Each structure stands twice: as structure tokens, then as C-alpha cells.
Amino acid sequence: MRLANLLVDGLSLGLIYALISIGFVVIFRGTKTPNFAHGSMLVLGTFVVASLHSRLGFGGALAAGILVSAVSGLLVNRIAMLPTRDAGTDVRGIITIGLNVILTAELTRRLGANIMSTGAPWGDATLSAGGLRLPVSRLCALLVSVLIIGGFMLVNRYTMMGLSARATAEDPEIASMVGARLRRVSDSAWILGGVFAAVAGVFLTTYPSAGLVVGTSEIAILAFPAAVIGGLDSVGGAVAGGLLVGLSQSLVSGYHDRLDFLGHGFDTVAPWILMVAVLLWRPHGLFGKRPLYRI
Amino acid sequence: MGGLLELTDITVRYGADIHPVRDLTMSVQEGGTVALVGSNGAGKTTLLRALSGTLRFHRGTVSAGGVTLAGDRIDRLDPAEIVRRGIAHVPEGRRIFKEMTVEENLLVGSLALGARKDRRTLLDEMLDLFPVLRKKRRTGAALLSGGEQQMLAIGRSLMSRPRLLMLDEPSLGLAPTAISMVGDVIARIAERGTTVLLAEQNIALARRLATQVLVLRLGRVEWRGAPGEMDDSGVVRDLYLGGTGREREAEAGS
Numbered sequence: 191m192r193l194a195n196l197l198v199d200g201l202s203l204g205l206i207y208a209l210i211s212i213g214f215v216v217i218f219r220g221t222k223t224p225n226f227a228h229g230s231m232l233v234l235g236t237f238v239v240a241s242l243h244s245r246l247g248f249g250g251a252l253a254a255g256i257l258v259s260a261v262s263g264l265l266v267n268r269i270a271m272l273p274t275r276d277a278g279t280d281v282r283g284i285i286t287i288g289l290n291v292i293l294t295a296e297l298t299r300r301l302g303a304n305i306m307s308t309g310a311p312w313g314d315a316t317l318s319a320g321g322l323r324l325p326v327s328r329l330c331a332l333l334v335s336v337l338i339i340g341g342f343m344l345v346n347r348y349t350m351m352g353l354s355a356r357a358t359a360e361d362p363e364i365a366s367m368v369g370a371r372l373r374r375v376s377d378s379a380w381i382l383g384g385v386f387a388a389v390a391g392v393f394l395t396t397y398p399s400a401g402l403v404v405g406t407s408e409i410a411i412l413a414f415p416a417a418v419i420g421g422l423d424s425v426g427g428a429v430a431g432g433l434l435v436g437l438s439q440s441l442v443s444g445y446h447d448r449l450d451f452l453g454h455g456f457d458t459v460a461p462w463i464l465m466v467a468v469l470l471w472r473p474h475g476l477f478g479k480r481p482l483y484r485i
Numbered sequence: 486m487g488g489l490l491e492l493t494d495i496t497v498r499y500g501a502d503i504h505p506v507r508d509l510t511m512s513v514q515e516g517g518t519v520a521l522v523g524s525n526g527a528g529k530t531t532l533l534r535a536l537s538g539t540l541r542f543h544r545g546t547v548s549a550g551g552v553t554l555a556g557d558r559i560d561r562l563d564p565a566e567i568v569r570r571g572i573a574h575v576p577e578g579r580r581i582f583k584e585m586t587v588e589e590n591l592l593v594g595s596l597a598l599g600a601r602k603d604r605r606t607l608l609d610e611m612l613d614l615f616p617v618l619r620k621k622r623r624t625g626a627a628l629l630s631g632g633e634q635q636m637l638a639i640g641r642s643l644m645s646r647p648r649l650l651m652l653d654e655p656s657l658g659l660a661p662t663a664i665s666m667v668g669d670v671i672a673r674i675a676e677r678g679t680t681v682l683l684a685e686q687n688i689a690l691a692r693r694l695a696t697q698v699l700v701l702r703l704g705r706v707e708w709r710g711a712p713g714e715m716d717d718s719g720v721v722r723d724l725y726l727g728g729t730g731r732e733r734e735a736e737a738g739s
């Protein structure tokens with residue numbers, strides 16, 4: 191039963207990571223930029239939800255958080271990414287590291303040592319059936335993630351919008367030659383990344399987590415190993431990577447009594463070790479089509 | 486004067502001081518097929534990039550001169566806008582989307598048409614024009630042969646319903662039979678009224694299809710005339726130093 195519980199816990203957590211990680215991958219595919227500010231963008235959106243829910247109610251605050259997150263993504267693209275589009279992936283990656291430091295500093299100033307609640311209506315309610323226990327928060331996360339991820343994958347595969355994004359990811363020059371508007375494609379990639387991060391942030395900071403803290407961005411950044419494990423440019427890979435990271439964390443912390451020799455807090459390190467192991471085995475991740483260094 | 490496409494004193498620059506095309510003036514009449522021939526580095530690809538707006542992907546710019554399509558300036562537009570105005574570019578080396586299926590490659594070619602209901606009809610027309618592609622419509626494009634990939638690249642461009650179709654060395658790396666099939670397809674496209682600008686090193690193919698031939702050398706037009714006048718002018722021999730041109734002609738077997 192312990193194992194079953196850990197698996198359910200790991201999968202539902204993994205889907206939240208998958209959501210963050212898809213945003214990361216969409217941005218990477220759309221603009222060839224590893225967004226190291228993804229975690230702080232997530233905290234920003236969640237911070238807006240946490241600050242506004244008592245005034246606007248949870249629904250209104252969530253909408254505001256998603257909006258702010260989307261706009262922040264759009265601004266990053268317009269201000270920092272489009273002007274450097276002819277520079278390399280490395281240059282833009284470094285810019286996002288800078289953005290992350292700035293954004294984190296500001297959010298730390300505002301959050302301090304507080305633990306903020308997002309006011310999600312499901313609170314700490316937990317469902318249990320035959321020994322299986324699942325917090326309602328995680329159940330919601332599961333449903334919402336599956337809906338969003340599934341919807342996204344359908345759009346990506348079957349619509350002209352998805353075709354245009356895939357073409358741009360594969361060959362921007364030819365994509366623009368056949369009519370893809372590269373600025374629009376990259377704008378929507380950053381907006382989507384922001385939206386997915388805000389939604390994931392709300393789930394990441396509700397029960398069983400205590401709430402939004404400065405450290406939340408470090409948890410969110412686990413979407414990075416998730417994306418890398420999946421192959422960075424593969425949406426399906428991001429989902430697989432997210433699930434693997436969630437499972438590895440949940441299993442390692444669930445069996446910590448037997449894994450004590452690895453040291454305390456090994457669950458936060460496990461996803462990174464998994465990432466390194468996967469990269470050593472397959473340098474372009476599980477589902478990546480191109481070696482990372484060529485992108 | 487009055488051509489569908491007019492280039493006036495075009496100069497292209499890569500980086501600081503490479504000028505692969507200089508003060509080039511030419512025009513393409515509606516309904517005609519203009520062949521650009523010239524040896525390696527003559528500037529054919531560069532010129533087509535200038536017309537489709539894709540120079541910036543190669544750190545190039547049109548540094549002087551202007552281009553008009555049906556009277557409207559297009560040299561400052563970006564590629565997505567230019568294809569909406571009616572110029573489609575089949576790039577050197579085909580560059581099909583290898584991570585997509587054949588059908589998706591064709592559909593993506595219709596992006597310039599915006600939200601239209603007749604996309605599927607157009608797709609069907611294209612599969613009629615290229616029966617080999619119909620059989621493989623759900624196949625990954627990476628699995629096609631070189632000739633099939635060239636057909637796909639041409640089909641993808643036609644999906645935008647262009648007024649002007651530009652092709653960059655469609656014969657490159659193909660066997661003689663595949664070259665003559667590509668030639669047939671281009672001839673049919675031209676017959677149906679699409680204006681064609683063809684950059685080709687394969688003189689025989691260029692001569693077979695063209696209504697007018699331009700010989701480029703070091704970024705300038707060195708000779709222009711009807712395909713039938715090429716032999717007498719000696720320009721072909723000059724360009725291809727002895728036998729090469731003849732061999733290519735023999736290869737093309739039209």
C-alpha cells in the first residue's frame with residue numbers, strides 16, 4: 191500500500207512538473223532559449239494569486255495570476271529575446287539567468303520569510319479509498335494537467351497553429367518562407383509558458399505543500415531536469431520527464447528510511463542525478479531529436 | 486518595365502563587405518519562365534534569398550536598390566509577408582520538414598493562405614499533381630528519396646497558390662530520370678499560368694524550361710537572351726570551361 195500511495199503521489203506531482211516542463215519546452219522549441227527564469231516566473235504568477243485571493247476570490251486571483259504570468263512572458267520575449275534572436279542559445283540562456291536573479295531578488299524582498307496561501311478552495315481535504323490516499327488538491331492537479339496537456343497536444347498535432355509552431359521549431363527560415371510569423375510564434379510560446387507555469391504554481395503551493403515561499407522557485411526549477419530528460423524539444427518527452435521526476439522524488443522521500451545512507455534531503459537531488467544519468471546514456475534525452483549541443 | 490517582378494540596381498551584402506550581388510537589374514514577365522544560370526558562387530541563391538526576404542537568416546541585407554511585385558515594393562518585407570503577396574521559394578537543398586509527415590509538409594505550405602476552408606481541396610489537387618506523394622502521404626518526410634523530397638518541396642510551395650514560383654537548383658543531386666520528372670512538373674506548373682524563376686546550373690534543364698535565360702557571373706548579369714541564342718553567344722562554353730556544360734546537357738536528357 192505504501193508503494194501504491196507513493197506511485198499515485200509521484201504521478202500527480204509529476205503531472206504538475208510536466209505542466210511546467212511543457213512550458214519550458216515550448217519556449218525552448220519556439221525561441222531556442224533555455225528559460226532559467228521559468229521558476230521565478232512561476233513564483234511571480236503564484237504570488238499574484240496569493241496576494242489577490244482575499245480581495246478577488248480564488249477565481250479572480252487565478253485569472254489575474256495567469257494574466258500577469260502571460261504578460262511577463264510576452265515582455266521577456268519582446269524586450270530580451272527578439273532583439274537577441276541572432277545571438278546563440280547560450281547568450282539568451284545567460285540573459286534568462288540574469289532575469290531570474292533580478293526577479294527572484296524582487297520576489298524575495300516582497301515575500302520575505304512569509305508563507306502565503308493561494309486560497310485554493312479545496313484546502314487540505316483528502317480522499318481515501320481502500321488504503322489509497324490522495325489530497326483533493328492533487329486530484330485537481332491531475333485533472334487540470336491532463337486536460338491542459340491533452341488539449342495542448344491536440345492543438346500541436348492537428349491545427350495550423352500547431353503546424354506553424356512545429357515548423358518554426360524545426361527550421362525557422364523555411365517556416366517563415368511558407369508564412370509562419372516568427373514573432374507571433376515566439377510570443378505565443380512565451381505566453382503559453384507563463385500561463386502553464388502560473389497554473390502549475392498554484393498546485394505546487396497548495397496542500398500537501400505549506401504554501402508559497404521563496405524556495406518554491408527551487409522546486410519549480412525541477413521542471414528543468416524533467417525537460418532535459420525528455421529531450422528539451424519534445425512535448426511528449428516533457429510529460430515523460432515530468433512524471434519520472436515526480437516519481438523519483440516521491441519514491442526517494444517515501445523510502446527515505448531505507449535510503450538514509452544517501453543523506454538527508456536526497457529527494458531534492460534525485461531528479462538531477464536522474465538527469466545526469468539519462469544524459470550520459472542518451473545525450474539528447476529520451477525523446478530529443480537532436481543532440482543538445484547542436485541547438 | 487511592366488514585369489510582374491522588377492529588380493532595380495539590387496546590391497546584396499553579407500556581413501561587412503561581401504557583395505555577392507551587385508547593381509543587378511532584371512525583370513520577370515507574368516507567365517514567363519526565367520532561368521538564372523551561372524557557376525558556383527555566381528549569386529543565384531543569394532538573389533532568390535533577397536527576393537523571398539530570407540537574407541537575414543544568413544546575415545545578409547539588400548543594401549541598395551529595390552524590388553517590386555506587381556508594382557508594390559517588397560524588398561523591406563519579411564518572408565511571411567512576401568509569401569502572402571504571392572512569391573514562393575523552393576530553397577536549395579529542398580529543406581523539407583523531416584519531423585513531419587508528407588501531408589503535414591504540404592499543409593504547412595498553406596500557412597500563408599490564413600484561415601481558409603479549401604485547404605483540403607488544395608491538398609487534394611497537390612496529391613493529384615504528385616501521385617508519388619499521395620501513396621506516401623502519411624509517411625515521415627525524412628523517408629522519401631531525393632526526387633520525392635524535391636517534389637514535396639515544390640508541392641509545399643505551391644500550397645500557397647503563388648503568382649511567382651522560385652526554385653533553387655531543383656536538379657541538385659538527382660539522377661537523370663528524376664531530373665526529367667522534376668522538369669516535367671515545372672513545365673506543367675508554368676503551363677497552368679504560374680510565373681517561374683529558376684536558378685539552375687543544369688544548362689539543359691534551364692534551356693528546356695526557360696522563356697528567357699540570364700547568365701550570372703560574380704553577382705552581375707553577364708548575358709541575357711532567349712534559350713535558343715545561348716550556343717551562338719559562346720557564353721555557355723565560357724562559363725563551364727569546355728566539356729562540363731555539354732556533359733550536363735547529356736545528363737539532363739529532356
Ligand SMILES: Nc1ncnc2c1ncn2[C@@H]1O[C@H](COP(=O)(O)OP(=O)(O)OP(=O)(O)O)[C@@H](O)[C@H]1O
Pocket residue numbers: 499500503505523524525526527528529530531532543544577686
Ligand atoms: N551567408 C553568407 N555569408 C557570406 N558569404 C556568403 C554567404 N552565403 C553565400 N556567400 C557568398 O556569396 C557568393 C554567392 O553565393 P551563392 O550561394 O549565392 O551562389 P550560387 O550562385 O547560388 O552558387 P551555387 O551554384 O554553388 O549554389 C559566394 O561567393 C558565397 O561564398
Ligand SMILES: [Mg+2]
Pocket residue numbers: 529530531577653654
Ligand atoms: Mg546556390
